[in-house]
Amino acid sequence: MTNSSLLEKLRGMTVVVADTGDIQAIEKYKPRDATTNPSLITAAAQMPQYQDIVDGTLAQARKTCGASAPVTQVVKLAADRLAISFGLKILEIVPGRVSTEVDARLSFDTTGTIAKAREIIAQYEAKGISRNRILIKIAATWEGIQAAAVLEKEGIHCNLTLLFGFHQAVACADAGVTLISPFVGRILDWYKKDTGRDSYPPAEDPGVLSVTSIFNYYKKFGYRTEVMGASFRNIGEIIELAGCDLLTIAPALLSELQSMQGDLPRRLDAGRAAQQQIDKIALDKAAFERMHAADRMASEKLAEGIAGFVAALEKLEQILAARAQA
Template sequence: MSKNLLEQLREVTVVVADTGDIEAIEKFKPRDATTNPSLITAAAQLPQYQGIVDDTLKGARKTLGAGATAAQVSNLAFDRLAVSFGLKILEIIEGRVSTEVDARLSYDTDATIEKARDIIKQYEAAGVSKKRILIKIAATWEGIQAAAVLEKEGIHTNLTLLFGIHQAIACAENGITLISPFVGRILDWYKKDTGRDSYAPEEDPGVLSVTQIYNYYKKFGYKTEVMGASFRNIGEITELAGSDLLTIAPSLLAELQATTGDLPRKLDPAKAADLPIEKIHVNKYEFDRLHAENRMANDKLAEGIEGFTKALEQLEKLLAERLVHLEAA
């Protein structure tokens, strides 16, 4: 019996689950898992995870005491909830979980560093080594500089909302552990910009972007891992077979699992070594210049930070409402 696409993908790429849904992680058994504010907010509203939300709120109340206001309690619970989900996920997987710094700090290097250290302290207080945590930070110049400091402290980072080669090179030059270039969001932008309804997988702009980054890293021997993210269809995933990692939503994991056929490796370090690629250095001046020239990356980075910020605001509201319900009961 031939292997399904998911089985074949696991042979050449580390498969990561892109979800806050613990039941989905139990089903697909990925090595690693990633979350973001939108995923945590969605999971927190599911009935089966109300216990995690309630326990986090109760823990925040216990920490602050009876004299704390509802706003203070919900704010502390908000800071802790992503870690609460991360701890549950780490009970299932053998690898790492990515937990994101507040997107509203994306242009503040010092605040990002402080928040990342706090997240690690929460995990360590629960008995989890920082080796199993990737701190997710938006790939702004300020975020990359924060990540560089954290990496030197032994805190591993995952630079997200990455849309351009300039962001990727800056991450590699600053010793970042892993990057998450977004595939589907790049496709979304080009479809809107060009008016095209679709792209074949091999010419998908998001696929081409990740392929360019992967080849650049392997050509010049960078240790930073490439983890393609934000997929719209399984064609994008199969075109990136061979990437160091791919983080995939449960619905697409299920589709890969239900599909049979050959899955050739598309990305390969040996092939990258022979490509005629020019090496460039990205300092702040070059980063800002290249970012300004790249309309897609400029638009999608700003849009992504705004979207995650809205998700966080929704989560804050949800927690405040749930606290009122709990304490009234």
């Protein structure tokens, strides 16, 4: 490993996941898993090389709805299924799992989230894909976390996303979710804007510190929920989280890691975490809501993230509508 890239060294201690809907990028970097979200799927749907996937999904939606169905009905079904179409292609490449997101408009609807997640799993299983290869992505609202608790008991594994606050992480672990995705870069973005600072040293990066504290808490108390750092802004953040259970990294940063050599010490270690003095937190809905209201960063970034994913879905529906009527 002496002359290997930082990417290879990272893979020696952390599961590397591709944060993209770009199938060609996934083929290039060969991650174990891949994650998608509405913004990534909308971006991929506009790439010329994936128009066959878009057109095939539209054609299947039209067939399902019937020739006389209004375009709006066809588009709604196609938008629902497009992430699964990309997921199926991705699963032909990665040996592990793909994360597919529930409609962000259901982020505060526990019953609706459960129903949509079951529907997504049923569509994958109809194509011969085991539910063990799918992570259902759900926003880490209180309602989303409760939906995940139900789904996990059914063997439907969940990835709780848009996670910014420690209270969200604790609630996810208590609910027995498979994996969480704390958004390192978006936390940094908020602090830079709030403080007026241009940058933070990687070891003092607020997003890095947040993931480190969550990782240590989980390992201290033996939670099985995995921590997957996400939304990176720079290589320094990734280096500081070497040893995290998983890291989901965009293609540009994967390329940078692949081109770099040097030492990569393990920063996060379960054994060291177990020796730390950490207090356990008791959390119910009222405590969660109090902590969320008190955490200005988490409150603002969660609301902003949900709004952004909803906007991406609406843009995707507009793209599909234009294509369906072309």
